[in-house]
Amino acid sequence: MLYYFFYLFKPIVWLFFRPKVRGNKRALATKGGVIFICNHISMADPIILGLISPRVIHFMAKKELFENKIANAVFKAFHAFPVDRGAADIKSIKSAIKVLEKGCAFGIFPEGRRMIADRMDAFEPGTSMIAMRSGVPVVPIYMHNKSYSMGRAQVIVGDPIYSKDSEMPNASRRENEKVFTQRIMNSMNALKKELDSICG
Numbered sequence: 766m767l768y769y770f771f772y773l774f775k776p777i778v779w780l781f782f783r784p785k786v787r788g789n790k791r792a793l794a795t796k797g798g799v800i801f802i803c804n805h806i807s808m809a810d811p812i813i814l815g816l817i818s819p820r821v822i823h824f825m826a827k828k829e830l831f832e833n834k835i836a837n838a839v840f841k842a843f844h845a846f847p848v849d850r851g852a853a854d855i856k857s858i859k860s861a862i863k864v865l866e867k868g869c870a871f872g873i874f875p876e877g878r879r880m881i882a883d884r885m886d887a888f889e890p891g892t893s894m895i896a897m898r899s900g901v902p903v904v905p906i907y908m909h910n911k912s913y914s915m916g917r918a919q920v921i922v923g924d925p926i927y928s929k930d931s932e933m934p935n936a937s938r939r940e941n942e943k944v945f946t947q948r949i950m951n952s953m954n955a956l957k958k959e960l961d962s963i964c965g
Contacts, residue, residue, distance in 0.1 A: 779816055782809070783917035786817050787963070788956070789924050793818045798865035798901035799925070802892055802949065804885050804957075805874035806910050811845075813908065813918050814872055822872040823864045825857060848891075858895060865899040875949070883910050885957065888950050893942040897928045903949055907956035909964050921960040923952050 786793075793801075801822060803814060811824050821844060828847035848857035864871050873895075875888040896903050902925035909919035928945045936944070 775816065778812065782813060782816060784813055784817050784920055785917055786920045786922060787960070788922040790922060792904045792922050792925055794820065795870075795902060795904060795925055797868045798899060799870050800865070800892065800896055800899075800901055800903045801870060801872045801906060802875050802903055802953070803872070803906040804908055804910075804953065805876050805879045806908060807879065807913055809913065810874065810908065811872065813912075813920065814906065817920060817922075818870065820870040822870045823861075824872045825861060858891060858898075861895045862899050865895070865901050871895070875946075880910075885950070885953060888946050890942055890946060892949065893928065893945040897932075897938070897942060897945060900929065902927050905949060905952045905956060907953055907960055909960050911964070915964070919960060919964050921956045923956050926952060 799820075801814060801818065803810060811822070814822055823844040823846070825848045826845045846857065846860050861871055861873070873892055875892040876886040877889040877891075878886065880886050892903070904925050905923040907921050907923075909915070912918040912920075926949055928941075931945050931948050932941050933944065
């Protein structure tokens, strides 16, 4: 229900953040199961993604955010589900795959934590694992690290990436996951470089 209120007041929220979107905007409307990945600089990042995407996005969030009863209700109302960042949380991986199998959009911050510095941290393997097991495309999105101090969010969207395009037939699943993780990291770094050249 809360998500529908968000969409009802979306124009007002939009005026507050005024996101400027560049790149492959059409990728945000990719049909069927899709994974949106983005660098993580603020707790408001999911709001920005919700504003620029025409689709409802289901998010994975650290389990600590669900410990408070009110926060738990709010996050669940916004289609979020918990993940244990300190362990191999198979339950959360399965939950994400179920979301994708239903043809929904899934959002994840592959760094696993917020990064204030002007760089991206190494990506956790969960994103590649989910993408390879579900077979859905990954749409990379990069948000300028100064978005919240520049007066408006600056975002750039890349082309969809398919794990099958980089799979090596004679490699193990773990090796292919590492290769795909590096591929999406390279794509995100390319987006970062492009947006930095525009925004400074």
